[in-house]
Amino acid sequence: xxxxxxxxxxxxxxxxxxxxxxxxxxxxxxxxxxxxxxxxxxxxxxxxxxxxxxxxxxxxxxxxxxxxxxxxxxxxxxxxxxxxxxxxxxxxxxxxxxxxxxxxxxxxxxxxxxxxxxxxxxxxxxxxxxxxxxxxxxxxxxxxxxxxxxxxxxxxxxxxxxxxxxxxxxxxxxxxxxxxxxxxxxxxxxxxxxxxxxxxxxxxxxxxxxxxxxxxxxxx
Amino acid sequence: xxxxxxxxxxxxxxxxxxxxxxxxxxxxxxxxxxxxxxxxxxxxxxxxxxxxxxxxxxxxxxxxxxxxxxxxxxxxxxxxxxxxxxxxxxxxxxxxxxxxxxxxxxxxxxxxxxxxxxxxxxxxxxxxxxxxxxxxxxxxxxxxxxxxxxxxxxxxxxxxxxxxxxxxxxxxxxxxxxxxxxxxxxxxxxxxxxxxxxxxxxxxxxxxxxxxxxxxxxxx
DNA sequence: GTCGAAAGTGACTATATAGTCAATAATGAC
DNA sequence: GTCATTATTGACTATATAGTCACTTTCGAC
Numbered sequence: 001x002x003x004x005x006x007x008x009x010x011x012x013x014x015x016x017x018x019x020x021x022x023x024x025x026x027x028x029x030x031x032x033x034x035x036x037x038x039x040x041x042x043x044x045x046x047x048x049x050x051x052x053x054x055x056x057x058x059x060x061x062x063x064x065x066x067x068x069x070x071x072x073x074x075x076x077x078x079x080x081x082x083x084x085x086x087x088x089x090x091x092x093x094x095x096x097x098x099x100x101x102x103x104x105x106x107x108x109x110x111x112x113x114x115x116x117x118x119x120x121x122x123x124x125x126x127x128x129x130x131x132x133x134x135x136x137x138x139x140x141x142x143x144x145x146x147x148x149x150x151x152x153x154x155x156x157x158x159x160x161x162x163x164x165x166x167x168x169x170x171x172x173x174x175x176x177x178x179x180x181x182x183x184x185x186x187x188x189x190x191x192x193x194x195x196x197x198x199x200x201x202x203x204x205x206x207x208x209x210x211x212x213x214x215x216x217x218x219x220x
Numbered sequence: 221x222x223x224x225x226x227x228x229x230x231x232x233x234x235x236x237x238x239x240x241x242x243x244x245x246x247x248x249x250x251x252x253x254x255x256x257x258x259x260x261x262x263x264x265x266x267x268x269x270x271x272x273x274x275x276x277x278x279x280x281x282x283x284x285x286x287x288x289x290x291x292x293x294x295x296x297x298x299x300x301x302x303x304x305x306x307x308x309x310x311x312x313x314x315x316x317x318x319x320x321x322x323x324x325x326x327x328x329x330x331x332x333x334x335x336x337x338x339x340x341x342x343x344x345x346x347x348x349x350x351x352x353x354x355x356x357x358x359x360x361x362x363x364x365x366x367x368x369x370x371x372x373x374x375x376x377x378x379x380x381x382x383x384x385x386x387x388x389x390x391x392x393x394x395x396x397x398x399x400x401x402x403x404x405x406x407x408x409x410x411x412x413x414x415x416x417x418x419x420x421x422x423x424x425x426x427x428x429x430x431x432x433x434x435x436x437x438x439x440x
Numbered sequence: 441g442t443c444g445a446a447a448g449t450g451a452c453t454a455t456a457t458a459g460t461c462a463a464t465a466a467t468g469a470c
Numbered sequence: 471g472t473c474a475t476t477a478t479t480g481a482c483t484a485t486a487t488a489g490t491c492a493c494t495t496t497c498g499a500c
Contacts, residue, residue, distance in 0.1 A: 023466085024468075209436065243496085289447070443499090452491085452492105453491105456485100460481105
């Protein structure tokens, strides 16, 4: 049983990860999972750049060689984590009640981001770090942009029912940027001087205002 | 003439940087400036963690030892840059026309952020990176938080004239977080899929809506 | 011009990290 | 059980970076 070092979802063809059947496959899956969750912890604690492979394998309680059997380098495991996090966030966005108004839809989007932020602070930090890779290194960026585009597309498809035919994709993209920016930005800045409960009570009235602004922007 | 390696504004007492008088002082000032601007470039290109001292000194066309004569390490020069950037941003915020309405004040805040973003993309990236140091390493964080607090206070003092007496500081702080979050977040995300002109046309209607919502939030 | 003091230099050392690989352990097929 | 296959290991090498320091250059006082 050989593991393709770069055999993850990010290489064009999506690999169907069929359920592990025997002990070896289970062990491999368990090892990969340990590595991924250790990397997530370490990346969000120290930052992606500052984190070392040794940090990851020590946190995972595995030998260093094992890391290189599963991932070719730090960028690859980072890519997998970004993918995972975005999928989780998109999953939350998808399950929306039918027959919702546009305000409902917007509330839903913001609430789901908030929930994601509360439940997955490490992933939240990771996504924001990933976001900022943008200007940092073009090579990593291009590899990174694809999952973010899927994220924007998820927001767009949620909102397209409410949007007039004439509104072009660019306009919706702008809108998605604003939502993502507001939600991520608010929580990011809120972290500086606010306790968790404060964030909750603080975001509520702002969220209402924001929803009003955005819906009037969309239907205009 | 001796340079205190940690003799910058960040250590409690604010040092008055009197104008250089002789050639030596001019040379020192020039060297420091070269180091700072090289560091700014390098940090925003590669990321603070990934950037090395050699990157900085090579970019500045100076010997490595010179760096250590002016700054004790990377964190210190980073601190100076954050300070500088925040000061620049606060400076922009301050010069507001007297007799402005609350909508004017909000517009002004958002416009100044936008201008800062356009004119100082490197600083913008740096501040956002600094912002995220939060969860990454507590030691660096505490050193970092002080300028961000000054930033929040600048926003608060701009808005306090319009706010009812009963509104407590915490509430205003929340508001400042939301504004900063929205503006920084929007631009950060906008970078992913938008050209510069698109950002400008994209932000405009959102800004108007946002201002309306926020002012009603403040005066309520 | 001379001289003392401070700024600037870059080769050097010490250290930390990435990535390798020969050896070991676990597993499945028979 | 035996054996072939493959996952796992961690000591090892190669390399990159932080930080130092003896030396050179620049400057100002006289």
